[in-house]
Amino acid sequence: ATSWDMPTPYGDRTFHTVNIRAFADDVSERTGGDLTINVHSNGSLIGHAEIKNSVRRGIVPSGELIMSRLANENAIFDVDSVPFLASNYDEAWALWQASKEVITEELAKQRIRLLFAVPWPPQGLYSQKELNDVSDLRNLKIRAYNLASERLSQLVHAVPTQIEVPDIPTAFSTGRVDAMMTSPATGADTKAWDYLSHFNHTQLWIPKNMVIVNEQAFSRLSPEVQQAVLDAAEAAEKRGWEMSQAETQSAIQVLKDNGIQVSEPSEALSSALKESGDIMTQEWLERAGAQGQAILQRYAAQ
Amino acid sequence: MLLMMIVLTLALFIFLGSGVWVAFSLLALGWIGISQFTSIPVGDMMASDIWSASYSWELTALPMFIWMGEILFRSRLAEDMFTGLAPWMQRIPGRLLHTNVVGCGLFAAVSGSSAATCATMGKMTLPELTRRGYDERLIIGTLAGSATLGLLIPPSIILIVFAVATDQSIARLFMAGVFPGLMLISLFAAYLVYWSWRYPDRVPAADAEIPFKEKLYRSRRLIPMMALIIGVIGSIYGGLASPTEAAAVGVVLSLILAYTNGALTWQSFSDATLGAVKTSCMIAFILAGASFLTAAMGFTQIPSQLAAWIATYDLSPFMLLAVLTLFFIIMGCFLDGISVVVLTTSIMLPMVEAAGIDLIWFGIYLVIVVEMSQITPPVGFNLFVLQGLTGKNILQIAYAALPFFFLMLLGVILITLFPQIVTFLPEAMSNR
Amino acid sequence: MHYRLRPLYTFGAFGAAACLVLICSLITLQVLGRLLDKISAWLGFDNVGLVIPGLSEISGFLLVGASFLGLAYTFIHNGHIRVTLLISHLSPKVRVFVELWCLSLALALCAYLSVYTFRLVEDSWSFNEMSYGLLRIPLWIPQTVMLTGVALFSLALFETWLNRLIQALTHPSAFQIDDSGHE
Ligand code: NA
Numbered sequence: 019a020t021s022w023d024m025p026t027p028y029g030d031r032t033f034h035t036v037n038i039r040a041f042a043d044d045v046s047e048r049t050g051g052d053l054t055i056n057v058h059s060n061g062s063l064i065g066h067a068e069i070k071n072s073v074r075r076g077i078v079p080s081g082e083l084i085m086s087r088l089a090n091e092n093a094i095f096d097v098d099s100v101p102f103l104a105s106n107y108d109e110a111w112a113l114w115q116a117s118k119e120v121i122t123e124e125l126a127k128q129r130i131r132l133l134f135a136v137p138w139p140p141q142g143l144y145s146q147k148e149l150n151d152v153s154d155l156r157n158l159k160i161r162a163y164n165l166a167s168e169r170l171s172q173l174v175h176a177v178p179t180q181i182e183v184p185d186i187p188t189a190f191s192t193g194r195v196d197a198m199m200t201s202p203a204t205g206a207d208t209k210a211w212d213y214l215s216h217f218n219h220t221q222l223w224i225p226k227n228m229v230i231v232n233e234q235a236f237s238r239l240s241p242e243v244q245q246a247v248l249d250a251a252e253a254a255e256k257r258g259w260e261m262s263q264a265e266t267q268s269a270i271q272v273l274k275d276n277g278i279q280v281s282e283p284s285e286a287l288s289s290a291l292k293e294s295g296d297i298m299t300q301e302w303l304e305r306a307g308a309q310g311q312a313i314l315q316r317y318a319a320q
Numbered sequence: 321m322l323l324m325m326i327v328l329t330l331a332l333f334i335f336l337g338s339g340v341w342v343a344f345s346l347l348a349l350g351w352i353g354i355s356q357f358t359s360i361p362v363g364d365m366m367a368s369d370i371w372s373a374s375y376s377w378e379l380t381a382l383p384m385f386i387w388m389g390e391i392l393f394r395s396r397l398a399e400d401m402f403t404g405l406a407p408w409m410q411r412i413p414g415r416l417l418h419t420n421v422v423g424c425g426l427f428a429a430v431s432g433s434s435a436a437t438c439a440t441m442g443k444m445t446l447p448e449l450t451r452r453g454y455d456e457r458l459i460i461g462t463l464a465g466s467a468t469l470g471l472l473i474p475p476s477i478i479l480i481v482f483a484v485a486t487d488q489s490i491a492r493l494f495m496a497g498v499f500p501g502l503m504l505i506s507l508f509a510a511y512l513v514y515w516s517w518r519y520p521d522r523v524p525a526a527d528a529e530i531p532f533k534e535k536l537y538r539s540r541r542l543i544p545m546m547a548l549i550i551g552v553i554g555s556i557y558g559g560l561a562s563p564t565e566a567a568a569v570g571v572v573l574s575l576i577l578a579y580t581n582g583a584l585t586w587q588s589f590s591d592a593t594l595g596a597v598k599t600s601c602m603i604a605f606i607l608a609g610a611s612f613l614t615a616a617m618g619f620t621q622i623p624s625q626l627a628a629w630i631a632t633y634d635l636s637p638f639m640l641l642a643v644l645t646l647f648f649i650i651m652g653c654f655l656d657g658i659s660v661v662v663l664t665t666s667i668m669l670p671m672v673e674a675a676g677i678d679l680i681w682f683g684i685y686l687v688i689v690v691e692m693s694q695i696t697p698p699v700g701f702n703l704f705v706l707q708g709l710t711g712k713n714i715l716q717i718a719y720a721a722l723p724f725f726f727l728m729l730l731g732v733i734l735i736t737l738f739p740q741i742v743t744f745l746p747e748a749m750s751n752r
Numbered sequence: 753m754h755y756r757l758r759p760l761y762t763f764g765a766f767g768a769a770a771c772l773v774l775i776c777s778l779i780t781l782q783v784l785g786r787l788l789d790k791i792s793a794w795l796g797f798d799n800v801g802l803v804i805p806g807l808s809e810i811s812g813f814l815l816v817g818a819s820f821l822g823l824a825y826t827f828i829h830n831g832h833i834r835v836t837l838l839i840s841h842l843s844p845k846v847r848v849f850v851e852l853w854c855l856s857l858a859l860a861l862c863a864y865l866s867v868y869t870f871r872l873v874e875d876s877w878s879f880n881e882m883s884y885g886l887l888r889i890p891l892w893i894p895q896t897v898m899l900t901g902v903a904l905f906s907l908a909l910f911e912t913w914l915n916r917l918i919q920a921l922t923h924p925s926a927f928q929i930d931d932s933g934h935e
């Protein structure tokens with residue numbers, strides 16, 4: 019029997035971790051205990067930044083990470099963080115189908131096999147005041163945590179501000195930041211109502227987490243076990259996408275129940291943001307080159 | 321697993337006992353754990369883990385605070401502070417020793433770590449208090465104990481780690497830490513009063529009583545110190561700096577103060593900076609070793625299996641807390657606090673929730689128990705810092721800190737009997 | 753003890769000190785930027801928006817320099833912590849061999865770490881690994897700084913080890929050491 023360690027960055031209550039634990043149980047059931055996966059949540063074994071490299075180097079056979087973290091390596095990894103390229107689950111699924119092959123190939127160059135990817139709920143805008151128009155964003159200090167959020171803030175004349183995750187509550191309550199882009203799930207998990215009042219369900223983009231394995235470790239498994247892992251992965255992906263959609267609904271409800279003003283984007287705000295989104299799609303294409311072109315063509319064809 | 325635990329414990333005692341440097345002992349232990357009991361490529365894991373443990377943003381506050389302490393130590397600031405305070409403390413039993421407790425409490429409101437609090441305060445108060453003839457053991461003990469407040473009084477790195485791991489509100493946990501922090505300060509102060517009353521001959525003689533006007537006049541020397549504390553805390557709550565960045569603000573402010581004092585020369589600046597390099601390298605390397613050992617514990621799953629074993633007993637809430645306290649104290653002897661929290665929460669949480677224990681309360685409980693681990697040998701970061709400062713042996717320092725260990729245990733019992741101490745503020749906050 | 757390479761270790765410490773100074777300066781600049789924003793908002797102007805991109809990431813990498821480049825310097829100034837309670841009572845003749853054991857273990861571990869840190873750098877180099885944050889920093893750069901620090905430390909340990917070995921083999925009873933933790 020083989021035993022795999024699988025480091026994941028997020029806490030036990032995040033639906034991604036719940037899904038991955040279910041995947042691990044599924045694998046050991048399908049293989050009759052021939053392969054067991056020990057999930058180490060919370061970055062307790064390996065920090066988020068080191069997970070991909072640790073899998074590539076065979077320090078651990080498998081792991082989970084957010085895909086757009088690899089954007090500095092190759093722009094195709096943050097195709098899911100281009101504003102409004104895909105802003106609902108159907109579009110996100112279509113984009114994932116269109117980009118899967120290129121991303122899988124790119125990872126294969128590093129001897130990494132991509133098992134499955136599960137989206138976070140769509141990113142929205144949290145703030146301490148109502149946002150009706152793009153002029154409301156002017157001079158607002160918006161938390162920038164990746165290229166997309168930084169660039170989008172610049173395009174709407176806001177001030178991109180870097181705040182590390184643990185510092186978010188203090189930063190809001192002391193006025194170092196006025197708004198942030200994240201999912202309803204993260205807002206509900208971190209009890210955003212303690213420090214802010216409004217959530218705009220803008221559906222900017224839908225980033226994904228991916229579960230990867232070291233190709234060599236995978237090839238050492240017997241063909242039956244390999245197939246069982248792939249089947250379990252397929253099931254986990256399906257389950258994960260459903261969980262994510264359910265999570266969006268329940269998290270928004272939690273936000274409402276705790277007194278956060280939840281609103282849909284106004285026509286004015288939407289169209290202004292979409293303009294910025296178009297600019298960013300072009301910029302992304304320049305960075306992603308031929309691979310990016312291929313993804314977008316395939317996406318448009320769907 | 322029993323074999324693994326025995327081997328590792330024995331190895332640790334052999335390495336440390338034979339005088340191997342603490343950081344190397346931890347590295348060696350991690351190496352044995354991974355290479356002998358798992359199939360992980362140990363060398364690559366070691367380099368990768370030490371790399372990832374060494375570049376965290378939150379950690380940058382540590383060398384900054386240490387540097388600040390070194391600068392203040394070389395200016396007249398610390399001496400001035402005591403001269404200004406002394407006339408007011410004449411009648412309180414324990415007199416200037418209380419500055420250790422209160423000073424650490426104040427500094428804890430700036431720094432999120434116990435080692436930084438210990439290094440900064442110790443650099444300032446140790447030489448002054450020793451010179452004034454206070455009992456050395458008590459000085460060291462007070463410092464070791466009070467510096468742990470850095471973890472409980474917000475901001476706190478470990479409360480953030482707990483909040484992130486368990487999806488609790490960081491703001492609420494910070495609120496919840498306030499009263500228990502004040503409770504511990506009071507317990508420590510009360511102990512000093514008791515001790516001075518019990519051993520009056522071991523407290524230096526009081527200075528001659530001086531008139532009130534003179535007292536006030538001497539207090540002007542407190543102004544720079546107050547300005548520093550207000551400046552650093554103010555930069556956080558005024559929205560100018562994050563708690564991590566506040567450490568750098570502290571360095572700049574102390575440089576300005578030292579300059580206005582005339583104590584800032586090129587020599588003193590370079591001495592202070594190299595002094596900070598020495599202390600922070602020492603701590604950083606031990607942290608790296610501790611991180612690797614933590615990874616080894618994660619791969620071998622000793623802590624999580626022990627926690628799972630406790631879960632099988634289905635204990636009543638009070639029994640569960642008693643057993644967990646014992647478990648954390650033992651784990652805390654060998655691992656640093658954050659590692660214990662990270663390695664065990666997955667298993668611990670369902671069991672704690674099933675027992676009907678409030679998670680905010682549990683977070684504070686956990687931090688106090690982890691505070692205790694900072695002063696238990698063989699692996700206790702405050703002990704290492706104080707050994708660096710005084711040159712005394714860590715067992716001597718641990719012995720000096722023992723009363724404070726028991727005071728914190730008393731604190732744990734108090735918050736168990738009166739959970740309102742913890743829950744009052746966060747509940748008031750949610751009823752807002 | 754006399755170290756042939758002492759200037760090298762001190763040079764490392766200066767590197768570490770420079771990293772500390774840089775971290776502090778960058779953060780101070782950022783804090784001043786926020787102060788400027790507060791003032792300009794108060795006067796009713798647009799935000800100045802002085803932000804140092806990737807500050808947290810740069811500071812983290814500088815911290816690597818501050819932590820590793822000074823390791824050897826810290827060692828030759830007795831700055832690393834150890835427990836000498838048991839071994840401080842040994843006779844010089846025995847103690848020198850205990851020192852040799854401690855140094856051998858430390859040297860072995862430190863050299864081992866150097867080798868694997870080199871492999872880490874090599875790997876980051878050949879896969880062109882990049883930092884994850886807002887800035888695109890090749891990881892081999894800060895990792896090389898870590899390697900330099902660990903290698904310097906190994907050198908300092910080796911010098912000490914050689915010195916102790918010669919003493920143990922020639923006149924062990926003349927061995928003297930200061931356990932106080934201060935030079
Ligand atoms: Na604190």
Ligand code: NA
Pocket residue numbers: 652653654655692693694695696697698699700701
């Ligand atoms: Na301890």
